[in-house]
Amino acid sequence: MATEHQLKQDIVRICGMLHRKNYLAATDGNVSVRLGDRLLITPSGVHKGYMEADQVLTVDLEGRVLEGEGRPTSEIRMHLLAYELRPDVGAVVHAHLPYATSCTLAGISLLEPILPEVVITLGGIPTAPYATPGTAEVPEAIRDFLREYDAILLSRHGAMTVGLDVMDAYNKMEKLEHTARVVLAARLQGQLPPLPAAEVEKLRRLGAEYKRGG
Numbered sequence: 001m002a003t004e005h006q007l008k009q010d011i012v013r014i015c016g017m018l019h020r021k022n023y024l025a026a027t028d029g030n031v032s033v034r035l036g037d038r039l040l041i042t043p044s045g046v047h048k049g050y051m052e053a054d055q056v057l058t059v060d061l062e063g064r065v066l067e068g069e070g071r072p073t074s075e076i077r078m079h080l081l082a083y084e085l086r087p088d089v090g091a092v093v094h095a096h097l098p099y100a101t102s103c104t105l106a107g108i109s110l111l112e113p114i115l116p117e118v119v120i121t122l123g124g125i126p127t128a129p130y131a132t133p134g135t136a137e138v139p140e141a142i143r144d145f146l147r148e149y150d151a152i153l154l155s156r157h158g159a160m161t162v163g164l165d166v167m168d169a170y171n172k173m174e175k176l177e178h179t180a181r182v183v184l185a186a187r188l189q190g191q192l193p194p195l196p197a198a199e200v201e202k203l204r205r206l207g208a209e210y211k212r213g214g
Helices: 004-020 076-085 098-106 116-121 137-146 166-187 197-211
Strands: 030-035 038-041 057-060 065-067 091-095 151-154 159-163
Touching: 004 030, 004 038, 004 091, 004 166, 030 076, 030 166, 038 076, 076 091, 076 137, 076 159, 091 166, 098 151, 098 166, 116 166, 116 197, 137 151, 151 166, 159 166
Parallel strands: none
Antiparallel strands: 030 038, 030 091, 038 057, 057 065, 091 159, 151 159
């Protein structure tokens, strides 16, 4: 089992990857990892691309700071909700993806089954209605989606992914942004036909096997 220090280093590494991919800018975005009855989470007001492991905060499951200096991310409520609703979730990533956010501005849904790998690994990518960032409106907007989906677009506010660990959550974020790029490029040529229902069902069965490690 990874130590607290190793998990903090993992968070810093993922934040660096998000920054290099242009998935967040400056102090945007936040990442957390569950460690028993505590969470390790990024602080507010810190540039995630240049963060150090000792800046990662330790909080309890109510969001109270146990270790570290500063305040946890203003989006801590969405992290806490994910861990409350999903015992299987070990990490949460929130980033301001340029292409995915563009989809929400243009009213383009990523929930339609267009790409087979998305159906297999994510099931689908819904868009939560707009909620004022940093407020209690955000967890309420995503509550119903979180029960079923691991990747959620946040209208005008990037995306949120959950995973077994922080790398798993990051991988889903990368796949989400890649999907948005493909869909936006294809939409320049017109409407996109979804996969046939029979194929979607086959892909969902493959996805169930994938999650079981089959």
